[in-house]
Amino acid sequence: MGSLVLMIIGLAMFAAGYLIYSKYLxxxxxxxxxxxxxxxxxxxxxxxxxxxxxxxxxxxHFTSVAGAAPIVGPAIAVIWGWGPAFLWVTLGTVFFAGMHDLGTLWASLRNKGKSIGALSGRYIGKRGANLFLIVIFLLLLMVIAAFAVVIKNLLISTPTSVIPTWGAIVVALLVGVAVYRMRWPLIPVTVVGVVVLYALIVLGDAVPVVLPESFLGMTPATFWILALFIYGAIASLLPVWVLLQPRDYINGVQLFVGLILLFGSVLIATLFTANKPEIVAPMFNTDLPAGTPSLVPLLFVTIACGAISGFHGMVSSGTSSKQIDKETDARFVGYFGAVGEGLLSLGTILAVIGGIQSVGAWEEIYSEFGAGGVEAFVQGGGALMENGLGLPASLSATVLATMAVLFAATTMDTGMRLLRYVVQEIGQTMKLRITKIPATLIVVVVGLGLTFSQGLGGEGGLRIWPLFGTTNQLLASLSLSIIAVMLMRKRRNPWPAIIPLVLVFVLSFWAAIEQLFSFTAAGNQDWLLFAIDVVIIIASVWVAVEAVMAMRRAMQDPPEPENEDAELVAEREAV
Structure with a gap:
């Protein structure tokens, strides 16, 4: 099967999901x-x-949820073969991620924009809510620390991405002023903004920025990590219209253009060149490298973002729900946002199985589990764009590296804003009033502490990353339980939430147990990860039990009125 056929099937499934299933939901x-x-x-x-x-x-929403994970996950998971990765990305996006993202957005809208952590107290119970917040805190901490390291690595390995990465912030500030203060029409502002961004990519390709070994008394790695945390802290405190909205919007359009270039490269190379992008990877890999874990359940936590992700629920209920103009916009923002991330994962799969030119080269890259990642995406995608569009290899690599950096950067600073919310919510449970600036300082200190815990090169940023997939998926299942309880209270069909809830919880809990044993294996002992994994497992089981009890109560209680704010219902029940 050629890359073009696989691409057409994937695009058709996403289109059907949005046009049919999301409309039903x-x-x-x-x-x-x-x-x-x-x-x-x-x-x-x-x-x-x-x-x-x-x-x-x-x-x-799209750029916040689509960080580096929908690139890293699929680019690693194809080691089991492209078939399982393709099916999980497409079916997971249509029936799991779309439901989850739209559902958490709706749940928050009906509760005055409260986060999924706060909603757990109302719908699951206060006993489980605090444990829910622990899981959320750990997941967000993993995101901001790990993504800082991912971005740092790309800025160092691909210095041509430095100028467009930081220049995008200036473009975003100008777009925000043009749209919100000067009231200029959105379309011409968008066109100019995207053109300027791509001009910055061309400039960055011509003028790579390589920091000296000692810059302001720091190594390049230390400097970039500190710069990213400072930027993220400032961005998380600014009003959303100043930077967050325009930056994410213009990045989203630019990144969508990048995906069009990637998919267009597959089309053009297949139809009009002799060097057609044939798939060199096996559909099901029966010759796995030693040490590769089992396909089930690890595939379903290796590919989290791009199929279903608990982090999406935090974005939906943390920032996006506070900006929805009309409730009907939630379908486009939530479900189509999930489709956008699915498209990125599909593009990643095509890049690493069809962009790499030979079976030997592919097997060399995937000689061990965990290989591939962003570097394989940039290498394979760059080859596709060079072959299909005739772009120079260096410029193609700059385009894709900038895409990856901008995705990761928008997720990182959104994650810092969300973690600030969580710190404030934890403070409320402890009867403490923590304002925005102290909460942000706590986030920065804890995040930097983890990132630099194993050296000033940021090695600690990936210290607890092995737990991201299972934690992320467990959180997704717990968020789906809140949606199911709400639907049951309103006597609506809860099965679109319950089916993915059960499947995701079972698979991710299974993976968490397997990881627990791997952290104690001889020669590979890691007691910190073991302890954190135990906390996550206990918290997840506790919340799951509370969720089942809440579902039983929901079916026994009188139905809630239709189209009414859940807060009003709660106040009336309290009276």
Whole structure:
């Protein structure tokens, strides 16, 4: 099978998912209403709660959820063969991720924009809510620390991406002023912004920025990590319209253009060149390198973002729900945001199985489990674009490396804003009032502490990353349990949430148990990861039991009124 056929099948599945299944969810399950007053209007403050054009908000949501993980996960998982990775990405996006992302967005909208962690207290129970917050805190800490290291590595290994990476911030600030202060039309601002971004990519390719071995008394690795944390802290404190919305929107458009270039390269190379991008990887790999874990359950946690991801629920309920203009916009922002990430994962699969030119080269890259990753995506995708579009190899690599950096950077600073919310929520449970700046300082100190815990090169940033996949998927299943409880309370069909809930929880819990044993294996003992994994397993089981009890209560209690704010229902019940 050629890359073009696989691409067409994948695109057709995503299109069917959005045009058919998401419409069913929006109209029949969640019953989105354009007359419902969203938190962005009810609690409008010009900082976090801001009614936003759905296209701009989609850009924020898409680029926030689509960090480096939908590139790294599929680029590693194809070691089991492209067939399992392709099926999990496509089916997972359509039936799992789309439901989860739209559902968490709807749940937050119906609860005054509260985060999924806060909603756990209302729908699951206060006993499980604190444990839920622990899982969320650990996951966000993994994201900001690991993504800082990923970005640092790309800025050092691909110095041509430095200028477009930091130049994108200036472009975003100007776009925000043009749209929100000068009221310029969105389309011409978008066109100019994207053109400038791609001009920065060309400039970066011509003028690579390589820092000296000692820069301001620091190594390049230390400097880039500190710069990223400082930027993330400032970005997380600014009103969303100043930087977060315009940066994510313009990045989203630019990155979508990058995906079009990648998919277009496959089409053009197949139809119009002699060097057709044939798939060199096996559909099912029966000759796995020694030490490769079993396909089931590890595939389903190796590919998290790009199929289903608990982090998406935090973005949906943490920032996106506070900016929805009309509730009906949630389908486009939430479900199509998941489709956007699925497209990135599909593009990654095509790059690493069809862009690499020979079976021997592919087997050399995938000589051990964990190989591949962003570097394989840049290498394979760059070869596709050079072959299909005739772009120089260096420029192609710069385009893809910049894509990866911008995805990771937008996820990192959104993660810092979300972690600040979590710190404030934890403070509330302890009867402490923690304002934005102290909460942000706590996030920065803890994040840098983890990142530099094993050296100033940032080695500690990936210290607890092996737990990301299982933690992320367990969180997704727990978020789906909240959606199921809400649907049951309203006497709506809960099965679109329950089916992925059960499958994801079983597979991710299975993976967490397997990892628990691997952390105690002779010669590979890691007691820190063992302890954290135990905490995550206990918290997940506890919350799952609480969720089952909550579902039973939901079916026994009187049904909630349709199209009513859940907060009003709760207040009436309390009275």
């Amino acid at each position: 929006a109209k029949r399950v969640f019953k989105l209403s354009s007359s419902f007053q969203t938190p962005a209007h009810e609690l409008k403050d010009g900082v976090d709660y801001v009614p936003t054009n759905k296209f701009i908000l989609w850009g924020h």
